[in-house]
Amino acid sequence: MNHPAQIRIPATYIRGGTSKGVFFRLQDLPAACQQPGAARDALFLRVIGSPDPYSAHIDGMGGATSSTSKCVILSQSSVPGHDVDYLYGQVSIDKPFVDWSGNCGNLSTAAGAFAIHAGLVAPERVPQDGVCTVRIWQANIRKTIIAHVPVSQGQVQETGDFELDGVTFPAAEIVLEFLEPSDDGDDGAMFPTGNLVDALEVPGIGTLPATLISAGIPTVFVNAADIGYTGTELREHINSDAAALQRFEAIRVAGALRMGLIKTAEEAATRQHTPKIAFVAPPQDYTASSGKAIAAGDVDLLVRALSMGKLHHAMMGTCAVAIGTAAAIPGTLVNQAAGGGAREAVRFGHPSGTLRVGAEAVQENGQWKVTKAIMSRSARILMEGWVRVPGDTF
Structure with a gap:
């Protein structure tokens, strides 16, 4: 009996903050997966290794926790004044489901770094040495995030002495600004019920x-x-x-x-x-x-x-x-x-x-209303190359 061969897709495995995820450039995805829908969801599920009744993700890139069952798509921004669009999928561990309803703040750190790594930020915006300010459009929640990414010799500086509880080793500090992060909702209210308690x-x-x-x-x-x-x-x-x-x-x-x-x-x-x-x-x-x-x-x-x-x-x-x-x-x-x-x-x-x-x-x-929230995280590429999935995945 013949079975379809595996296909390979350019991907990068990155730790961002206290999370890990598989990052893709939009243009590197198979044509059927470059638009939202069942094909994209099926691809992400297979990449991570879900649904897994054993909750182990042995046959995928996931780590069987909510912090490590994530996929990200980045592309040059469609929104004026931004460098990249960042779309995040939280992959269920035990169900055939990808949740697109929110953002991952930890992987927002990696989104800023990956934008530079992947050549999605205009070269003139990246200093030879210093800090590159990456303006990110968070497409899930339609919000702006600014990542201040350290750069050394024109490349993202990943190593450093910034320590983040929940991460084993130190790395370079990336400062994140979440601009006007309160939910837009129907009436723009930060407190949907109108009450503080x-x-x-x-x-x-x-x-x-x-x-x-x-x-x-x-x-x-x-x-x-x-x-x-x-x-x-x-x-x-x-x-x-x-x-x-x-x-x-x-x-x-x-x-x-x-x-x-x-x-x-x-x-x-x-x-x-x-x-x-x-x-x-x-x-x-x-x-x-x-x-x-x-x-x-x-x-x-x-x-x-x-x-x-x-x-x-x-x-x-x-x-x-x-x-x-x-x-x-x-x-x-x-x-x-x-x-x-x-x-x-x-x-x-x-x-x-x-x-x-x-x-x-x-x-x-x-x-x-909140005008800005600020925190420091770090990010590091763990592996880059291609991720492979069976050809009949989607």
Whole structure:
């Protein structure tokens, strides 16, 4: 019996922040996959190795976690004033599904670096030495991200001494600016319900105080104490508890309904990437997953967040934007956990350590908006060449 040979597609495997993904230039994709649709989704699923009932991604490039089951497409920008368009696909591990509903903040770092590596930034825009400012159009959420990428001898400088909790080795620092990251929605409201804190009714759990915010990525924040946690939990404390994961999904679905992201609870199954669910607590001592001691005085608050149904090993970049934004607005649960009051930056504790994010929030005509969120990450190419998939994949 004859079987189609494998085809090979130019690709680059990159770590960005605390995530990894397979990066493609749009023009390098097979013709059928250069447009959104079933062929593109099928390609990304096969590249990553999903759906995988073993949750191991043995036959693909994925790492069987939400942080490592990602694909990215970059192209020269179609939007004036931008260098590249960046499109992100979150690939489900165990289902035949690619979620295009949000951004990956961590891979936004790699998008800036890859844009230069791939020749998608005009040569005159890249200094011989210094910092290249890459203006990125995030096509999933239609927002501008500015990446300040260090350059040495005309090439991206990847090595350095910048340390990022959740990443084993140091690298060069890349500063990201997320401009006006609050969700446009129907009315442009950062808080879709109009409230800084809602009474969120969750079937099977009860009514919980919750901050529902769209900034960076739609996020549902609840208090750790209200759901029986301290905020110091690590991945194994949550991800090994099937009942706990079901409760978190119930909270996420209730939040998605309240925010108007879905119309029925059943729709949540096709929107796994958003919204995120996170729980917050005031500062206290804990030991990070690396064994590093985090003192209460090192942070303003503690945050744990789930991505694709599992507790994240560190913090999603887009969720960090939501944390920084909510922390800057007096009255939100995040702000309260950080001690209240106005602030322009916050350092929070997550399972792998700490992270600082700044946000500039203002109130106009009774509505809160954030003009900018800033954080530092790093990125490094791990492998480049071709990725191979069976010829009948799409």
